[in-house]
Amino acid sequence: MFRELLKIKNYKLFLLDMMLLGMALAITVPFFILYATQELGMTRGMYGVMMALFALAGFLVNTIVARFSDKSGFKRKYMIMFSLIMSSIAFSSYFFIHTPVIFIMMYVFFAGLGAPAMPQMYASARESINASTSNKNAVLANTVLRSMFSFGFLFGPLVGTILLKHFGYAGLFGGTILCYLVALLTILVFYKDIERPVIKREKGYVEPIVPNLLRDMYLLVPFLAFVFLHIGQWMYTLNMPLFITEYLNASESNVGYLASLCAGLEVPFMIVLGIMASKMQTRTLLMIGALLGGGYYFSIGVFDSVTAMLIGQVALAFFLAILLGLGISYFQDILPDFPGYASTLFSNAMIVGQLVGNLLGGFMSGIVGLGNVFFVSAAFIAVAFILLIFTKPVKMEDIG
Structure with missing residues (x-):
């Protein structure tokens, strides 16, 4: 089964690049708030605003790209390369900018332009999957692909600890920038264009209409559910380093240990879940994941x-293995004719959750304190669980 996946065009390339993207983020994410607040001089509120603005910028850029990314003339390769360059510039701001406000402006602008890299990789991979295998392998292919992102997260915090x-x-x-540049080089050299099937427009043919999130409830309900799941997760991500170092007075190294352990466990969990998803409803697995995540928070x-x-x-x-590994497949299975739009919906749910989660994370930690803020995270997961009850069940047996 796994050998078949490796035969998919660009799949091995995307496995490598997903690992590099995961490592790039994981090197800095656990320590970013520490740098911003302790070295650059931001307040927690300013950091929360920066991450919220970054999320908003990413949402807008992704939404614009999604409107035309599924058209036949669109070249995903160049969009991915452009996004990787923008992400490299965003993190290079450290070397040139030492004023909090200007740093926020630079990071938000360039990191926002870098947001389409991952959804466009997912969309390109889904097109390759559709062209080379049956759709029944799509969930496993996506979860293995996403597991490589987590695999990068396994080593990223440890690498970041050593570099720091x-x-x-x-x-x-510098380590984060290097990861982005290596991914850029591999795309430039090894990416192979995917020929999209030409649709014969016979008499009576109706061009598929791009769905509307606000109009179509079968998209809006799961989208909101995923937003609430990510709000809970990002509130945790924002406050966990501060909870460890300031509330528990523990060593900064524990931040890296927690992030690495979680990422290391995600990898085998994602692969197992990819196999399980062919026999179970994705919605059921998502609800189980919500119970576990909310319980942990x-x-x-x-x-x-x-x-x-x-x-x-x-x-x-x-x-996280369920949320991040199966979520992308859930949206792609709902919208099989629009892989770019579906991948962007998943990414935008994460981005909106990140925006609101970072704003609320900083705001609520100041109101209820670091010792109680994770109860708020659990409450958002509980709301998401209720919304998941009303989402559209999608089983692989029902797909094409």
Whole structure:
């Protein structure tokens, strides 16, 4: 089964690049807020605003690209390359900008332009899957692809810890830029264009209409559910480093350990879930994941312990494996004729969740305190669970 996946055009290339994207983000993400608040001089509120603005910029860019990315003349290769260049410039701001407000402006602008890289990779991979295998392999192919992103997250925080220790924040941001540039080079050299099937427009043929998120409830309900899931997750991501270092007074290295352990567990979980998804409803798995994720966030406020958080990474990893590994396939299966739009819906749900999660994460931690903010995360997961009950069930047996 896995050998068949490796025969898909560009699939091995995307496996490598997804790992590089995961590593690029994981090198800096656990330490970004520490740099921004402790070195650059931002307040927590300013950092939350920066991440929210970045999410908004990414949402807008993704939405614009999605409107024409599924048209026959669109070249995903150049969009991916452009996005990787923009992401490299965003993180290079560290070397030139030392004023918080200007840093925020530079990071938001260029990182927002870099947002389409991942959804366009997913869309390109789905087109290759459709052209070379049956749709029944699509979930496994997507989950394996997403597992490589998590595989990069497995090593990223450890690499980031080493770079930070020996080279400071210059090594941290330099490592991220290097990952993006290597991915850019591989796309430039090894990417092969995918020939999209030419549709014979016989008499009576009706061109598929791009769906409307606000009009079509079968898209809006799962979209909102995913937004709430990501709000809970990003509130956790924002506050976890501060909870470890300021509330529990534990070492910064624990931040890297937690992120690496979670990412390491995600990889095998995603592969197993990719196989399970061919026999179970994706919605059922998503609801199970929500229960585990919400339970973990609730437990943080109960136990106030790094050890408990380390144990809880099993539940968190299973939740994220389902959310990130199966979510993209769920949207693509709802919209099989629009892989770019479907991939963008998934990415935009994450971006909106990131925007709101970062704003609320900083705001709520100031109101309820770092010791109680994770209860709020759990509440958002609970709302998402309720919404998932009303989403459209999609089983692979029902697909083409």
